[in-house]
Amino acid sequence: MSSEAVILLETVNFAAEKHRNQRRKDAEQTPYINHPIGVARILSHEGGITDIEVLQAALLHDTVEDTDTSIGELQAIFGQTVSRIVQEVTDDKALPKHERKRQQVEHAPHASHQAKLVKLADKLYNLRDLNRCTPTGWPAERVQEYFVWAAQVVRGLRGTNPALERQLEELFKQRGVEL
Numbered sequence: 001m002s003s004e005a006v007i008l009l010e011t012v013n014f015a016a017e018k019h020r021n022q023r024r025k026d027a028e029q030t031p032y033i034n035h036p037i038g039v040a041r042i043l044s045h046e047g048g049i050t051d052i053e054v055l056q057a058a059l060l061h062d063t064v065e066d067t068d069t070s071i072g073e074l075q076a077i078f079g080q081t082v083s084r085i086v087q088e089v090t091d092d093k094a095l096p097k098h099e100r101k102r103q104q105v106e107h108a109p110h111a112s113h114q115a116k117l118v119k120l121a122d123k124l125y126n127l128r129d130l131n132r133c134t135p136t137g138w139p140a141e142r143v144q145e146y147f148v149w150a151a152q153v154v155r156g157l158r159g160t161n162p163a164l165e166r167q168l169e170e171l172f173k174q175r176g177v178e179l
């Protein structure tokens with residue numbers, strides 16, 4: 001087996017352990033790990049990304065924000081580049097939600113190319129998930145607001161990956177949201 005395959009298995013196993021008790025917000029309570037795996041898969045399968053550090057960062061992208069994982073822990077295990085990408089896509093949970101959302105819009109254009117790729121795939125996965133089923137307790141307006149806000153973030157990520165951006169454009173168009 002290639003060493004890259006071994007590294008990806010180590011990484012997906014780490015993420016699965018960390019997200020072990022977490023579920024998505026859908027009615028079926030889908031295991032949370034489906035999301036990071038799906039984000040990495042969008043990057044490889046649809047985005048044509050073979051940069052292993054980007055794929056690792058995609059698998060780990062919600063561990064710091066949503067579990068007890070620290071950036072230092074990621075750095076020690078997966079190295080400087082992977083931990084830096086995850087850091088770049090991690091919201092500051094100490095901030096109020098509105099401020100976190102505002103900062104994502106503000107920071108998107110200044111992120112590294114690798115972090116922009118992870119952000120594009122993260123948004124693409126979450127928007128498709130919203131089309132698949134509505135999270136428990138979300139009225140239609142909240143879903144639409146998420147699309148409007150995601151478009152503002154994606155605007156700052158343009159010029160990064162044409163295939164992923166085409167997919168996102170189509171989803172916004174279906175919702176009547178201007179990109």
Ligand SMILES: Nc1nc2c(ncn2[C@@H]2O[C@H](COP(=O)(O)OP(=O)(O)O)[C@@H](OP(=O)(O)OP(=O)(O)O)[C@H]2O)c(=O)[nH]1
Nearest residue numbers: 023024025026035062065097122126127129130134135146
């Ligand atoms: N569409 C969808 N999203 C779900 C579901 N379960 C959990 N999520 C997560 O919820 C987040 C979006 O919900 P919000 O209410 O906007 O954000 P919050 O979790 O920070 O409060 C996303 O976080 P994120 O990945 O960190 O991305 P971001 O939206 O914060 O950029 C997404 O992954 C689900 O069933 N459907």
Ligand SMILES: [Mn+2]
Nearest residue numbers: 035061062122
């Ligand atoms: Mn995510």
